[in-house]
Amino acid sequence: MSALDVNVTRKIGEFDLDVTFSVESGISVLFGPSGAGKSLTLALIAGLLRPDTGTILINDSVVTDCANDMYVSTQERRIGMVFQDGLLLPHRSVLDNVALAVRQTSGRQARRAVARTWLERVGAEQFADRRPGSLSGGQRQRVALARGLAGEPALVLLDEPLSALDSAVRRELRTLIREVILSSGVPAVLVTHDGEEAEELGDVVIAYNDGRVTGVRMVELPEDAAPQPESPDGGASQ
């Protein structure tokens, strides 16, 4: 079973996106230069934009089917998303930000308990009562990662989550992102234009250029550098 099947086209002005790929478990990285269509692909998968033609399947369920005019709303796709700038709610506490994403349980206290667990997993439990505006960029991205996974999504999408951070924090968070995502067992699609990041984070790298997939490659991590995933059978096919 594929975690994600994408076969879409979308034209925006002169830019023409036409991509086909599949994603299984683990972390799949969409890698390429700025303007290649990576983030646009992520927005189409999330349902934030609609493709012109094609289909998108998450866990073999159709969420977009242009031919039949079928679009599952973003809220019903059961995805988690981590954005470049975090995009946390500035007027709510860190704990509230994560608790709002919890879907698997009802009741405020139960949701907050789940949220606290996720904050612990990303090492951000000490910020629970603070507002996002008082956190550093790296701390905000930890919270954003907890929020992206707290709703037990079928798929988590990460749109250049580290590009706004300095190199030391970036290195630290790479390890954390890989460990937390693999231990959660949630398949992930991560967008980056940083080659080192793609190699370090990805089980599979899907190379993008000018709106096209130009190659798909499995990454072989050195044993001592690779976190131990619960479901290490990542793969992709074009």
Place this chain on the structure above:
Amino acid sequence: MEQEHNLVHQLRDEHQAVTIALTVLVGLGLGYGVAHLFAGSIAYWGVVSGPFFLTLRVAIPATLIAGVSGIAAGYVLAKGQFPGRDVLETIGSLPIILPPTVIGFYLLEVLSPGTRVGGFLTRVVGHELVYNVAGCIIAATVAAFPFCMRAARSAIEGVDPMIEQAARAIGLPNWRVALLVTLPLARRGIAAGLTIGCARALGEYGATLMVGGDINGKTRTLSLAILDSFTTPEKNTMLLILVLMAVAAMTGVGLLGRSRT
């Protein structure tokens, strides 16, 4: 570079000095007014209290109704994807542009039991909607509505759509995004609109005169009472109370829009 730095500091100091001076002047004026009220005008409280409490009975519900409906209309105008949005906003803004007496005339046309619409509304509500407090509230609501609506639309349009998208992406349905994300983030602009709307409801004159009828003890609000007693000493008390009410309303509603982020 250092000169620029000094200039910035100098300008900032001058700005602070002007702000402090204005605050002191306003404070002195209010202090004098309050002293005047308690020293000399307290004798007129018996005359003034009726219009004062009536003004509160009119302005508070009018601000609430105009606030809720204005925020809802502003949200629809900001987020709705339908033709004619700007035309609807223009229609909703007419009370700002038209003379209050014209608004009063149209309200009388709509609300009078002798007209087709007014007769229907009178039967539905169970009592007449003109020449009573209900008429005054309607007139003040219509006057306050466009300020609330326009401020809400502008504030809601100013909310970063990416934050709203991020909230949808974590599974929040649209109505929760509106209540938990959009409106809280737009609260300052909305509060500014409510403040002006409240001040407008407090000071409403022309439409209230026509729809309420300026009936002493029944529909004579402070604004109307001031004109009626312009040659008498109690007008000073009324003027002072209106100024204080306006300042209190603007401060109170303005504080609502402030909170730490």
